[in-house]
Every structure is written in C-alpha cells, then in structure tokens.
Amino acid sequence: MKDRTQESNRALKNRLLKAIRRGEVHHGYLVEAPKTVDKIAFVKWFITNMVCTEGGEEACGRCDQCQSIRHDRHLDLTHIRATVEKNAKVASVKDEEIHRLQERLAMAPAQGERNYAIIEDADLLTVKAMNRFLKTLEEPLPGTVIFLLSTNRWGLPATIQSRCVPLVLEKEENQKPKKNWGRSLFKSLMAKQPYYQLNGIIKNMPKEREALLLMLDQLEEALEEKLTDSFQDPGRERIFAWIEEVEKTRKVLLGNGNMTYAIKHMTLTMRRES
Numbered sequence: 001m002k003d004r005t006q007e008s009n010r011a012l013k014n015r016l017l018k019a020i021r022r023g024e025v026h027h028g029y030l031v032e033a034p035k036t037v038d039k040i041a042f043v044k045w046f047i048t049n050m051v052c053t054e055g056g057e058e059a060c061g062r063c064d065q066c067q068s069i070r071h072d073r074h075l076d077l078t079h080i081r082a083t084v085e086k087n088a089k090v091a092s093v094k095d096e097e098i099h100r101l102q103e104r105l106a107m108a109p110a111q112g113e114r115n116y117a118i119i120e121d122a123d124l125l126t127v128k129a130m131n132r133f134l135k136t137l138e139e140p141l142p143g144t145v146i147f148l149l150s151t152n153r154w155g156l157p158a159t160i161q162s163r164c165v166p167l168v169l170e171k172e173e174n175q176k177p178k179k180n181w182g183r184s185l186f187k188s189l190m191a192k193q194p195y196y197q198l199n200g201i202i203k204n205m206p207k208e209r210e211a212l213l214l215m216l217d218q219l220e221e222a223l224e225e226k227l228t229d230s231f232q233d234p235g236r237e238r239i240f241a242w243i244e245e246v247e248k249t250r251k252v253l254l255g256n257g258n259m260t261y262a263i264k265h266m267t268l269t270m271r272r273e274s
C-alpha cells in the first residue's frame with residue numbers, strides 16, 4: 001500500500017515546483033508540521049529548487065548553490081533560531097536577531113537572485129521581535145522569501161498568518177510511534193483517573209526531549225479532536241485551558257526547564273481543572 005502521508009507532501013512539493021517555474025513564489029511562507037517532521041530539510045529543499053544551477057525536474061543537491069544552502073553557508077540565506085538567555089527558562093527569538101535579519105534583507109543578494117530567511121520556532125518570537133518582524137512582512141522587499149517554521153501556526157498572531165502562505169506538512173508514516181503516550185495521558189485525564197495513575201503513565205514515558213515533545217503533540221492532537229467532536233460541549237472551556245497548559249509545557253521543554261517536572265506540573269494542573 002502506498003503511504004498516504006508521503007504522497008500528500010509530494011503533492012505539496014509538486015505544487016511548489018510549479019509555482020517556481022511560473023515565477024509565482026510568495027514573499028512569506030508559514031511552514032507548519034509536528035516537532036518530529038524535519039521542517040528545515042523541507043524548506044531547504046524548496047530553496048535549492050530556486051537556486052540550483054543544474055536544472056532538471058528538481059534541484060540536484062550537488063552543485064555549489066545546493067550544497068551551500070544545505071550547509072547553511074549560502075550568502076543569501078539568513079537562518080534564525082530561538083535561543084535561551086542565561087538564567088532564562090524559556091527559549092525565544094530575540095528582537096536583535098530580527099533587526100539583524102532586516103539589515104541583511106535590505107542588502108542586495110550576494111550569490112544569487114533572491115534573499116532567503118528561515119526563522120525557526122516562529123511561535124517563540126518575543127513581542128518586540130514580532131512587531132518588528134511584522135513590518136518586514138507588511139512591506140516585503142522584492143526578491144525576498146521568508147520561511148516561518150512552527151509546530152502550530154494558530155499560535156501566531158493573525159497579522160502574521162494573513163501575510164504568509166501556509167504550508168502544512170504531514171508526518172511521514174515511518175515516524176509514527178508505536179505507543180501514543182499523549183493519547184494515553186489524554187484518556188486517563190478524561191476518565192478523571194486519580195493522580196497516582198496519571199503519574200504511572202508519566203513514569204513509563206521515554207524521557208528524551210524529542211519523545212516528550214512528540215507526546216505533547218499527541219496530547220494536543222487528542223484535545224483538538226475532542227474540540228471538533230463536541231462542538232457544543234460545555235467542557236470546551238476546559239479543553240482550551242488544557243491546550244494552553246500543553247503550550248506552556250512545550251516552551252519549558254524547548255528551554256532549559258526540568259522536563260519531567262514540567263510534565264508532572266502540567267498533568268497536575270489539568271487534573272485539578274477537570
């Protein structure tokens with residue numbers, strides 16, 4: 001059987017290749033995918049298709065242009081990620097970084113025809129950085145292509161979302177985990193099980209950051225399904241509050257916080273609100 005999810009990303013890729021050929025590349029893209037999907041690889045695939053000098057159906061991946069994009073040493077590519085300040089618990093994309101980006105985008109491309117920017121963790125822009133960045137999106141310089149990466153595009157302000165083309169990536173089939181820890185936790189919470197049972201689930205979870213982030217994705221997915229299933233359910237407020245807790249916990253995990261403590265704290269808070 002053919003893998004439906006890979007096919008779906010394939011369809012998206014074909015759509016983008018067509019847009020490049022027609023010269024219809026947008027100035028802002030919002031790339032959304034779960035934590036486990038390699039969004040950067042996807043974006044770099046997109047960029048190489050605009051810079052590759054070898055021609056053919058798709059970028060060759062071998063020429064100078066392709067290689068320098070892949071290894072982050074292309075002069076026209078600015079790559080920004082969230083960082084954690086000393087003593088800070090959560091990571092954020094700083095205003096200085098966006099300022100630096102704007103200065104770079106104001107200059108002509110040095111190696112090719114366009115300037116590119118990748119902003120990882122777009123949901124972690126500080127308010128100041130977000131406001132500054134909005135100006136860049138509102139008055140895009142010709143030939144600029146900006147990619148905002150996020151695990152949840154709805155977490156971004158509407159003003160940002162409305163100025164970007166959303167590219168929603170799907171999970172590849174082989175990345176799907178055997179045990180869905182997030183859903184186990186969800187079921188236990190919905191059943192209002194006592195805390196010691198919830199704690200039993202937490203104890204058995206794998207403790208690596210990636211696995212815990214995936215667990216949060218799964219938990220959030222289950223919560224969002226619950227929202228869609230029960231449109232008039234009076235319990236919706238509670239689900240919204242829980243999703244907020246998941247988002248808070250995600251930020252701790254992305255920063256330097258104690259991960260197990262954060263998960264336990266989240267579960268306790270949710271249990272209390274149930």
Ligand SMILES: [Zn+2]
Binds near residue numbers: 063
């Ligand atoms: Zn190439």
